[in-house]
Amino acid sequence: MKNLINKIKNLFSDDIGIDLGTTNTLVYVKGRGIVINEPSMVAVNNKTGQVVAVGKDAKEMLGRTPGHVRAVQPLIDGVISDFEVTEEMLSYLINKAQNGFKLLGPRVVVGIPSGITGVQTRAVRDAAMNAGARTVHIVEEPMAAAIGIGLPVHEPTGSMVIDIGGGTTDIGVISLSGIVNSRNIKIAGDRLNSDIITYIRNEFKILIGEKSAEDAKIATGSVLESDEGLESVVRGRDLITGLPREILVTDKDIREAIHHSITQLVDMTKEVLETTPPEIVSDVLQSGIYLAGGGALIRGLSVMLSDMLGGIKIVVAEDPLTAVVRGTGIMLDDIESYKESLKEHENQLSPTTK
Ligand SMILES: Nc1ncnc2c1ncn2[C@@H]1O[C@H](COP(=O)(O)OP(=O)(O)OP(=O)(O)O)[C@@H](O)[C@H]1O
Ligand SMILES: [Mg+2]
Numbered sequence: 001m002k003n004l005i006n007k008i009k010n011l012f013s014d015d016i017g018i019d020l021g022t023t024n025t026l027v028y029v030k031g032r033g034i035v036i037n038e039p040s041m042v043a044v045n046n047k048t049g050q051v052v053a054v055g056k057d058a059k060e061m062l063g064r065t066p067g068h069v070r071a072v073q074p075l076i077d078g079v080i081s082d083f084e085v086t087e088e089m090l091s092y093l094i095n096k097a098q099n100g101f102k103l104l105g106p107r108v109v110v111g112i113p114s115g116i117t118g119v120q121t122r123a124v125r126d127a128a129m130n131a132g133a134r135t136v137h138i139v140e141e142p143m144a145a146a147i148g149i150g151l152p153v154h155e156p157t158g159s160m161v162i163d164i165g166g167g168t169t170d171i172g173v174i175s176l177s178g179i180v181n182s183r184n185i186k187i188a189g190d191r192l193n194s195d196i197i198t199y200i201r202n203e204f205k206i207l208i209g210e211k212s213a214e215d216a217k218i219a220t221g222s223v224l225e226s227d228e229g230l231e232s233v234v235r236g237r238d239l240i241t242g243l244p245r246e247i248l249v250t251d252k253d254i255r256e257a258i259h260h261s262i263t264q265l266v267d268m269t270k271e272v273l274e275t276t277p278p279e280i281v282s283d284v285l286q287s288g289i290y291l292a293g294g295g296a297l298i299r300g301l302s303v304m305l306s307d308m309l310g311g312i313k314i315v316v317a318e319d320p321l322t323a324v325v326r327g328t329g330i331m332l333d334d335i336e337s338y339k340e341s342l343k344e345h346e347n348q349l350s351p352t353t354k
Contacts, residue, residue, distance in 0.1 A: 012103070013098050013104060013105055013106035014029045014032070014098065014106060015030040015107045016028065016029055016097050016106045016107070016108050016109075016133075016332075017029075017108075017109045017110075017111075017327075017329045017331065017332055018090070018093065018108060018109070018110045018111065018128075018325070018328065019111045019141075019144070019322075019328065020040070020075065020086075020090075020110055020111065020112060021040055021075070021165055021166060021167075021324070022040060022073070022075045022076065022077065022165055022166040022167030022188075022190065023166025023167070023189060023190070023294065024037065024038065024039060024040060024166070024321065025037075025038055025040045025055070025089070025093065026324070026325035027093050027096075027097050027325070028325045028332075029097050030329065030332050030333070034322060034325060034326075034329075035097055036093060036097065037322075038054070038055030038056050038059075040073060040074060040075055040089070041058040041059045041071055041072070041073055041074075042072050042073075042074055042085045042088060042089050043057070043058040043065065043070070043071045043072070044071075044072055044085060045068060045069055046067075047068050051088045051089075051092065052069055054088075054089055054092045054093075058071055059071070072085045074086040075167060076167065077167040077190075078112075078116065078167040078168035078184075078186070079113075079116060079120055079167075080120055083123055083127065086123070086124070087126075087130050087131055090128050090131040091130070091132060093131075094106065094108070094128075094131050094132050095132070104134055105132040107134055107136075107137075107332065108128050108133040108135070108136050108137070109136075109137045109138075109139060109144075109331050109335070110124055110128055110138055110328070111140070111141050111324045111325070111328050112124055112139075113140070113141050113165075113167070113168045113184055114140040114141060114142055114143075114170045114172060114179065114182045115182070115183075121343060137335060137342050138342060139327070139331065139341060139342050140170070140182070140343050141165070141170045141172075141324050142161045142162075142170045142171065142172025142174070142182060143172060143327070143341050144323075144324045144325075144327035144331070145161050145163045145170075145292040145317070145324050146159050146172065146174050146290070146327070147330050147331060147341070148317075148322070148324060148325070148326035148327030148329075149290050149292065149317045149318075149323050149327075151174070151287075151290065153174050153341060154176070154177050154337075155175075155176070156175060156176050157283045158173055158175045158279070158280030158283035158287075159173070159174045159175070159283070159284070159287060159290070160172070160173045160287075160289045160290065161290045161291075161292055162269060162290070162291050162293075162296075163291075163292045163323070163324065164189065164265070164291065164292075164294070164295025164296055165188050165293040165294065165295065166188055166189040166190050166294065167186060167188055167189075167190055168184055168185065168187075168188050169187055169188045169265055169268070169293075169295065170182065170183075170184050171184070171268060171272045173276050175280055175283075178340060178341065180276065180277070180280055181272055181276045181280075182272070183268050183271065183272050185265075185268055187261050187264050188293070188295055189214075189294055189295050192217055192221070192257075192258045192261055192295075192298075193210055193214045194210075194213070195258045195261055196208075196213040196217055196258065197209075197210070198257070199253065199256065199257035200213075200247075200249070200257075201239065205239045205240055206236040206237065206238055206239065206245055206247060207236050207237045212234050212235060213234075215234075216232050216234050216254060217254060217258075217298075220232045220250065220251050220253075220254050221251065221255075221258065221298055221299060222254070222255065222298070222299035223258075223262055223298060223300045223301055223304045224299065224300030224303060227251055227299055227300055228250075228252065229251070230250065230299075231249065231250045231251070232248070233247070233249075234246070234247055251299075262304075266305065266308045266309075270308075270309065273309070284312070287313075288312065288313030288315045289309075289312060289315070291305075291314060291315065291316045292317045292320045292324070293320055293321065293323070293324075294320065297316070297321075301314075301316075302314040302316050
């Protein structure tokens, strides 16, 4: 009997939580935890239209592909840039997360940036449905991050999260299971990388690649002058001689390069605080502002933000890169109780897609 029950159980898919990020895609499977954590990248064969590789394998091909293979980032600035590729990627992830064939597809919770349009939200849902999901629930990233961090989202008290990802920074203030106030800008990790590329081109007359800029940001970046003394070697092409050249980049260089973008993040945070009801701001003053996403790891950011915001407590979430996907996992355990927190609570494949 037990055997039979297990056999029947095996026909059902395990529920899945997905953080569909611009830079990284993470998948959580109920009962198993985070099973996939890979770059959001797909390699496509131009001749056949077939997907050749997904995730790490596809990223390694970036810039090294033969003419007929192109590496595509399905999301740019937190928005779907290529619907078909996104669908392929979701399909790959959903299949990879399952053990073998299942009769019934999984229930899926997908985290997306706040401020995404209705059309884009629907595109994500349709992509997940077409990729084999049984039901799809969509949650905004700051909400998922808050749940992942363990903030009291259901309570009548304000919680505030800043999720600095690759493509977007999402700020959300949450109370009573809903988002009370939020902002979303396309200034996040990718922008900081391009700031660094521009700065090095202007100051050193060297053209460096995206990956070198990111490495320098992570190794040497700090928003605090007190972190002085950090440096790293960056290689690129000398714009005058056309030859490869190597330079030493310091924390001061990176600080100058990203200063403008960081100021915009601070301004947006101020704006959110200024437009949030006073009672809720007073809750946030007590509990602090939580930082999530890879950008939370920028050296000195919490100290600087606190200084700029009149001493308010800033907390970097534990394991900030996985906060959103952990949130989707927690929601899967009791989807009914998170109904109010979902952006979309849909079970049907929309008629327009079939
Ligand atoms: N130690 C670090 N210091 C600074 N930046 C970091 C660090 N580690 C990762 N990052 C940056 O974090 C970004 C990726 O973060 P994350 O995985 O949260 O983004 P995402 O969820 O894919 O994007 P989005 O939420 O915008 O769709 C990258 O830009 C990466 O360079
Ligand atoms: Mg993210």
